[in-house]
Amino acid sequence: xxxxxFYFLVCAILCPSLIFAQSSQLYPNDYLSPEFHASRRAALKxxxxxxxxxxxxxxxxxxxxxDITYQYAQSKNFYYLTGLDExxxxxxxxxxxxxxxxxxxxxxxxxxNRDPLKELWTGKILGVDGYMEKSKMDNVFTNDKLNAxxxxxxxxxxxxxxxxxxxxxxxxxxxxxxxTKMANLLDSLVIAHNKPIAQRSTMGIMSKLRGIKQAEEIAxxxxxxxxxxxxxxxxxxxxxxxxxxxxxxxIMEYHFKNQGSEYTGYPSINGAAGNACVLHYITNxxxxxxxxxxLSDCAAEYHGYSADVTxxxxxxGKFTEAQKQIYEIVLQAQDAGIAAxxxxxxxxxxDAASRAVVNAGLIKLGIAANEKEARxxxxxxxxxxxxxxxxxxxxxxxxxxxxxxxxxxxxxxxxSNCDKKWWDIGVRIEDxxxxxxxAPINLSAGSPRTVAEIEKLAKGKSIFK
Numbered sequence: 469x470x471x472x473x474f475y476f477l478v479c480a481i482l483c484p485s486l487i488f489a490q491s492s493q494l495y496p497n498d499y500l501s502p503e504f505h506a507s508r509r510a511a512l513k514x515x516x517x518x519x520x521x522x523x524x525x526x527x528x529x530x531x532x533x534x535d536i537t538y539q540y541a542q543s544k545n546f547y548y549l550t551g552l553d554e555x556x557x558x559x560x561x562x563x564x565x566x567x568x569x570x571x572x573x574x575x576x577x578x579x580x581n582r583d584p585l586k587e588l589w590t591g592k593i594l595g596v597d598g599y600m601e602k603s604k605m606d607n608v609f610t611n612d613k614l615n616a617x618x619x620x621x622x623x624x625x626x627x628x629x630x631x632x633x634x635x636x637x638x639x640x641x642x643x644x645x646x647x648t649k650m651a652n653l654l655d656s657l658v659i660a661h662n663k664p665i666a667q668r669s670t671m672g673i674m675s676k677l678r679g680i681k682q683a684e685e686i687a688x689x690x691x692x693x694x695x696x697x698x699x700x701x702x703x704x705x706x707x708x709x710x711x712x713x714x715x716x717x718x719i720m721e722y723h724f725k726n727q728g729s730e731y732t733g734y735p736s737i738n739g740a741a742g743n744a745c746v747l748h749y750i751t752n753x754x755x756x757x758x759x760x761x762x763l764s765d766c767a768a769e770y771h772g773y774s775a776d777v778t779x780x781x782x783x784x785g786k787f788t789e790a791q792k793q794i795y796e797i798v799l800q801a802q803d804a805g806i807a808a809x810x811x812x813x814x815x816x817x818x819d820a821a822s823r824a825v826v827n828a829g830l831i832k833l834g835i836a837a838n839e840k841e842a843r844x845x846x847x848x849x850x851x852x853x854x855x856x857x858x859x860x861x862x863x864x865x866x867x868x869x870x871x872x873x874x875x876x877x878x879x880x881x882x883x884s885n886c887d888k889k890w891w892d893i894g895v896r897i898e899d900x901x902x903x904x905x906x907a908p909i910n911l912s913a914g915s916p917r918t919v920a921e922i923e924k925l926a927k928g929k930s931i932f933k
Contacts, residue, residue, distance in 0.1 A: 496728065498691075499771050502604045504684050505551045508677060509575055512549065513563050515673045516628050521619075522561040522670070523629040523654060528636050528647050529555050539731075543634065544856040545674055547772060551603060554594060556580040556611055556646040558654075566620050571607045580646065581610040611646045616653065621661040628670045631655075671861075679853060679862030680869040685773060686902060689855065689871055690911045692729065692775035693900045695768040697914035699723035700779045704915075704922055706930035709758035709783050713738040716762060717752050719932050724768040733774030733858045737765035740783065744894025745879040747848060758784045761791055763894050767858075774858040776873050777912045778898035785926035787919055790889045794878050795919060797829030798895045801876035802917070805850050809901045809908035811868045819850040822876040830878065835886040845878050854900055870903040871911070 516522055527543040542553045550559055557579040565572050582595035592598075596608045631651055638648040658665065681689065699720035706719050717736045724732060739749040740756040744763035756762055760783045767775035780795065782788075787795060805822035827842040836842035853862030854871045862870055875898030882891040897917055902909040916922055 496771070498688075500551055500684050500688070502551065502602065504682060505549060505603065506605075507682075509549050509561055511677055512673060513561050513574060515676075516561070516563050516666075516669075517626050518563055519623060519625040520563055520666070521621075521624045521627050522559075523627060523631060524549055524559045524561075525631050525634060525636055525647060525651060526552070526555050526557040527634075528638070528645070542772075544772075545630070545678075548674075548678060548856060550577065552577075552579065552594070552599060554580060556650075558611070558614070558647075558650050560619070566623070568607070568618055568620070569609060569613060573607045575605060576607040576609070577605060578609050578611040578614045578650065581612070611650060614650055614653065616657060619654070619657060621657050621663060624661075624663055626666045626669075627658055627663050628666045628673070630667060630670055630674075632665065632667070675861035676863065678855060678860060680867055681855060681871050681902075682869070685855065686869075686871065688771050688773040689775065689900065689902075692733070692768045692770040692773055693777065693912040694914055695724055695727040695729050695770060696766065696775040696777040697912055698727060699766060699768070700764060700777060700915040701925060702930050702932065703762075703764055704779070704781050704925045705928040706932040707756070707762060707781055707783055707785075707926070708933065709756060711756050711783070713740055713743070713752040713754050713756060713762070716756070716764060717766065719930075720764060720766045722932075727768070729768035729770050731769045733767040733769040733776060737763070737778075739763050739894065742882055742892040742894075744780070744896075745881040745892070747879070756783045759788065761787075761893060761895065763896055765896065765898065772856055774854065774856075775900055775912060776852075776854055776858050776875075776898060777900065777915065778875060778877075778896045779915055779917075779922070780895045780897065781922055781926065786923060791893055791895075792919055793833065794880070794890070794893050795895050795897075797826060797833075798876050798878055798897050799917060799919075800829070801825035801850075802874055802897045802899070805874040805876060806899070806901055806908055806910065809866060809872065809874065809903050811866055811903055811905055813866050815851065815862070815864045815866055815872070818872070818874060822850040822874065826876055826878060833890075835880065835884075835890055841885075845880055845884075846876065847879070848877070850874060850876050866903045868903055868905045872901055872903070873898055874901050875899075 524546045526546050530538045532538045560576045562574045582593045600608050636651045717738045735750040738752045740762045741760040743749045763780045765778040767777045801822040804825050805818045808818045808821040826846045827839045830836040830842040851872045853860040877896030879894040880890045900911040
């Protein structure tokens with residue numbers, strides 16, 4: 469056994485191309501392509517100054533407890549530009565060629581070296597050769613090569629980066645990690661050369677780039693949305709009085725994993741009755757009773773891209789009249805918001821369209837006396853951009869390629885200043901909408917939204933029922 473392990477480690481170190489070739493047949497092959505990441509770097513370089521330097525760090529490793537770390541989550545900006553899902557790395561981009569460590573170019577990345585002992589515990593590290601093959605980048609170095617003489621700070625007029633707000637300085641680390649060391653080095657050089665950090669410009673550039681999704685990104689978001697719909701649909705079929713909120717969550721997340729989703733896009737929200745009126749309720753412990761609604765805000769993340777889908781369903785398969793009236797207002801509000809998802813219109817117009825319907829509906833039912841009072845029952849915005857982050861970057865004027873949520877809701881907790889028949893009703897309906905040059909496209913349309921469709925699906929069979 470020991471000889472086999474030794475042979476495997478030697479092969480992993482000396483023959484990475486063999487490992488990659490085998491892996492390509494055993495693992496998913498629909499990740500973002502090297503060409504995608506290269507095109508995003510090229511687009512960014514066009515937006516910085518002629519003597520600018522853009523810097524993007526990988527995320528740090530975070531400790532959960534004692535010597536156990538959280539599952540690694542890469543910086544979304546760094547992943548967008550590199551496709552590298554490893555820590556202890558930094559990317560430098562220049563608009564015009566410079567020479568670093570004897571190599572001339574506009575793109576340089578410093579990453580962690582291979583380490584057989586570490587790989588034995590936590591898995592394969594790409595290293596220089598592996599990443600060069602994966603990314604088609606030429607100027608790839610190990611992170612121990614980055615020092616004070618490496619970077620041409622004297623020639624730079626602006627540093628485009630967000631690193632000072634990313635929590636990568638570890639002042640009280642027991643042992644200085646490579647990422648912290650590189651961040652401290654860069655910061656000391658920036659201060660020594662008195663170079664401005666164009667943080668606002670960097671945020672604007674990344675928001676513009678990431679806000680307009682490319683075809684490869686849209687395909688991954690659509691996949692995440694389709695997987696999410698499968699989970700929501702089975703919860704509609706499986707839900708019954710006596711089920712616990714976390715059991716609905718388990719059904720949902722089973723389908724995510726079963727369809728290849730690596731993670732949930734965010735902590736799953738499954739709130740019944742009054743818990744549905746808590747916007748980010750994630751305890752998920754209550755027993756669901758007959759006559760209650762379950763609000764499930766759950767979605768899959770697929771290859772780094774998140775969906776965001778919410779459905780509200782009756783525990784016994786049938787909406788009460790009061791629940792139906794509130795639900796129909798929210799559905800009409802969502803339809804109005806989706807209709808406002810058109811290129812050239814303001815992002816804020818989606819909220820305005822949905823809110824107008826909710827306000828009118830609540831006033832008509834006598835739940836609210838005026839629009840100001842109605843806002844108490846719809847306290848959040850209707851939309852946010854969607855992509856690598858579930859609350860993603862994006863423009864304030866909609867363009868073709870923008871993906872955003874439309875998620876109006878009405879929440880009436882017990883004790884509200886209205887008839888008690890409305891108390892503990894919480895309804896939200898949320899879908900993921902792609903803006904095009906023509907009509908908006910609902911990427912999560914695979915899960916029904918209407919009262920009739922939900923009640924019909926509730927009669928169906930589930931593997932969990």
